[in-house]
Amino acid sequence: MIRTLVVDDDYMAASVHRSYTERVHGFEVVGEAHTGRETLDLVRSLQPDLLLLDIYLPDMSGLDVIQSLREPGGPSVDVIAITSAKDVDTLRRAIQGGVIHYLVKPFFFDTFRERLEKYATLRTRLDRIREADQGEIDRLYGLLRAQGATSLPKGISAPTLALVLQVLGESEESEVSAADVADRAGISRGTARRYLEFLTSTGSIELSLRYGATGRPEHLYRALPVAHKS
Numbered sequence: 001m002i003r004t005l006v007v008d009d010d011y012m013a014a015s016v017h018r019s020y021t022e023r024v025h026g027f028e029v030v031g032e033a034h035t036g037r038e039t040l041d042l043v044r045s046l047q048p049d050l051l052l053l054d055i056y057l058p059d060m061s062g063l064d065v066i067q068s069l070r071e072p073g074g075p076s077v078d079v080i081a082i083t084s085a086k087d088v089d090t091l092r093r094a095i096q097g098g099v100i101h102y103l104v105k106p107f108f109f110d111t112f113r114e115r116l117e118k119y120a121t122l123r124t125r126l127d128r129i130r131e132a133d134q135g136e137i138d139r140l141y142g143l144l145r146a147q148g149a150t151s152l153p154k155g156i157s158a159p160t161l162a163l164v165l166q167v168l169g170e171s172e173e174s175e176v177s178a179a180d181v182a183d184r185a186g187i188s189r190g191t192a193r194r195y196l197e198f199l200t201s202t203g204s205i206e207l208s209l210r211y212g213a214t215g216r217p218e219h220l221y222r223a224l225p226v227a228h229k230s
Contacts, residue, residue, distance in 0.1 A: 002027045009034050035057055035060075051078065174222055
């Protein structure tokens, strides 16, 4: 199992990333951190294989966390950045710090799963070889390149999508309807339904049907549960 530490200052986002990680075969979450200092302490105490690292942290930048980890004698841990930071300077510093992947929020489970699966394949291949020729090196680096389109389809905007996900994550009910989401997000029911159907198709949320007296099923949606390990 690939031992993973999830880092995000937003507790709900950290919970979602934990849930996503635990749905990918071969990965287990060993802890969560919400500040840079907590991240450094947990990396040293838990010794994870992989760090899912937010860049915007309340006490120090995730880039400074990486720099601290890369000091001589520091722990050996791979880093995948998960952040809303898109500026070139941050990206350049992340690359210089040896970040394996750079995943921009918001994203969907299938995109997240692809990154983790490619990382797992890379680890497996590196464990099996002692020396690599140029062809093998090219194949290894090729595993770090994302495949397929990750942009949002027409009619789906990132801000509205993030709002719908927030409504689902903050709902006190286990399941909500499109009408509930529309009312809480301040959008039309048709818009809410379109975004919920898209999220369902990507595996980011779950759909269930409830049959009433009329015989017509009511569509109910829920955020994916977080499976905490003991």
